[in-house]
Amino acid sequence: MDFELSEEQAAARELARDFAEKEVLPTAAKDDKEHTFRRDLITKMGDLGFYGCLIPEEYGGSHLGFLAHALISEELGRVHSAIRVYLNMQVGPAHTLLECANEEQKKQHIPPLVRGDSIGCFAITEPDAGSDVAAMKATAVRDGKGYILNGTKTWISNAPVADTGLVFAYTDRSQRHHGMSAFYVHLNQPGVSRRPLEKSGTHASPTGELIFENFAIPERGRIGMEGEGFRIGMQHLTHTRLSCAAGAVGVARAAREAAVSYANQREQFGQKIGQFQMIQDQIAQMVVHEEAARMLVCRAAALADSGKPNNLEVSIAKYAAAEAAAFNAEAAMKILGAYGYSTEFPVERLWRDAKSYQIVEGSGNIQKLIIAQDALGYRKANR
Numbered sequence: 001m002d003f004e005l006s007e008e009q010a011a012a013r014e015l016a017r018d019f020a021e022k023e024v025l026p027t028a029a030k031d032d033k034e035h036t037f038r039r040d041l042i043t044k045m046g047d048l049g050f051y052g053c054l055i056p057e058e059y060g061g062s063h064l065g066f067l068a069h070a071l072i073s074e075e076l077g078r079v080h081s082a083i084r085v086y087l088n089m090q091v092g093p094a095h096t097l098l099e100c101a102n103e104e105q106k107k108q109h110i111p112p113l114v115r116g117d118s119i120g121c122f123a124i125t126e127p128d129a130g131s132d133v134a135a136m137k138a139t140a141v142r143d144g145k146g147y148i149l150n151g152t153k154t155w156i157s158n159a160p161v162a163d164t165g166l167v168f169a170y171t172d173r174s175q176r177h178h179g180m181s182a183f184y185v186h187l188n189q190p191g192v193s194r195r196p197l198e199k200s201g202t203h204a205s206p207t208g209e210l211i212f213e214n215f216a217i218p219e220r221g222r223i224g225m226e227g228e229g230f231r232i233g234m235q236h237l238t239h240t241r242l243s244c245a246a247g248a249v250g251v252a253r254a255a256r257e258a259a260v261s262y263a264n265q266r267e268q269f270g271q272k273i274g275q276f277q278m279i280q281d282q283i284a285q286m287v288v289h290e291e292a293a294r295m296l297v298c299r300a301a302a303l304a305d306s307g308k309p310n311n312l313e314v315s316i317a318k319y320a321a322a323e324a325a326a327f328n329a330e331a332a333m334k335i336l337g338a339y340g341y342s343t344e345f346p347v348e349r350l351w352r353d354a355k356s357y358q359i360v361e362g363s364g365n366i367q368k369l370i371i372a373q374d375a376l377g378y379r380k381a382n383r
């Protein structure tokens with residue numbers, strides 16, 4: 001598989017790197033400490049076209065593809081994971097609408113997401129339904145003119161600030177997986193309340209609950225047919241998982257860069273600590289984790305760009321990249337000693353942010369389930 005970048009892909013990566021270093025990095029520590037939601041950065045990324053890689057020009061995108069999107073995700077993840085989450089909350093719903101919505105819905109909802117005018121989110125998880133998506137309790141009951149939605153979605157990125165969202169609920173619980181439906185809704189309306197949730201990292205990315213109480217959804221708010229929600233949700237997660245994996249590679253890279261830089265400066269026992277073999281062992285492992293994860297992400301993205309199924313390759317990439325991020329952040333913390341543990345240096349933020357990649361978009365165990373069941377022949381991931 002050849003990962004030589006096209007001119008457009010290389011330019012997208014350069015643009016994202018430049019943006020991340022000039023516009024995101026200078027305030028990353030402050031934004032994290034003060035839990036600042038950066039609406040202005042959402043707008044700037046829209047102006048730069050970051051949300052359009054998976055979207056054709058007719059809906060405002062550039063159609064550069066999954067590899068270009070992954071490269072942008074890595075650059076943002078390297079500098080500040082919370083800002084990488086913003087990217088996924090715009091691109092994820094826009095791409096799912098592209099694949100599953102009708103023409104009128106696409107024209108209405110995709111361009112505002114691609115421009116960054118409408119802040120997006122997707123709401124699958126509930127208090128009693130995390131990995132087990134089918135255990136969700138939310139219902140959308142027909143009322144003649146449309147649906148009435150009731151239920152609580154939790155751990156939703158952008159919940160406190162989103163204008164619109166892709167929401168999943170049962171229209172017929174007796175059908176289990178085949179009774180779930182997907183909706184695209186405007187959230188600044190009666191019947192929705194929001195509750196922010198605190199977490200260990202990615203503080204500049206607000207997370208929270210969306211509580212729907214007799215929330216009215218018009219018929220045109222349903223995406224796809226009734227009963228297609230589970231399939232749409234899983235399709236959605238395959239794509240957002242890839243972006244997430246690319247962001248994790250960015251964290252692994254940032255941790256390796258911080259460790260190398262420190263090991264080349266810090267002196268103990270009369271020499272640079274980089275000259276100690278035990279530090280070299282840690283650095284070597286970090287390089288291998290990062291590079292392997294990047295190759296796996298590129299493979300999964302290239303498959304998507306060539307129109308081939310990639311569920312298995314995305315799960316492999318997501319698992320490997322999340323582990324690489326966590327391993328490298330932990331190793332960097334050890335190499336920086338007290339300065340790794342210090343809140344004055346970025347490594348402890350990388351360490352906190354890295355943990356999120358092992359949970360979001362399907363936990364590590366869920367990725368391993370997909371990988372192992374495919375390997376054992378129980379359930380093919382690419383069907």
Ligand SMILES: Cc1cc2nc3c(=O)[nH]c(=O)nc-3n(C[C@H](O)[C@H](O)[C@H](O)COP(=O)(O)OP(=O)(O)OC[C@H]3O[C@@H](n4cnc5c(N)ncnc54)[C@H](O)[C@@H]3O)c2cc1C
Nearest residue numbers: 122123124125130131155156157359360361362363365366
């Ligand atoms: C920062 C953050 C942002 C998020 N953003 C969103 C969002 O935007 N939209 C959204 O819908 N959700 C979001 N989530 C929710 C996320 O997708 C879930 O947390 C995740 O799917 C895991 O669910 P859970 O936390 O309920 O864990 P559980 O499913 O309860 O799992 C608990 C533990 O059991 C393990 N486990 C579960 N089932 C199995 C099994 N069959 N075999 C082996 N082990 C298993 C898991 O791996 C985990 O270790 C977010 C979460 C976080 C932390």
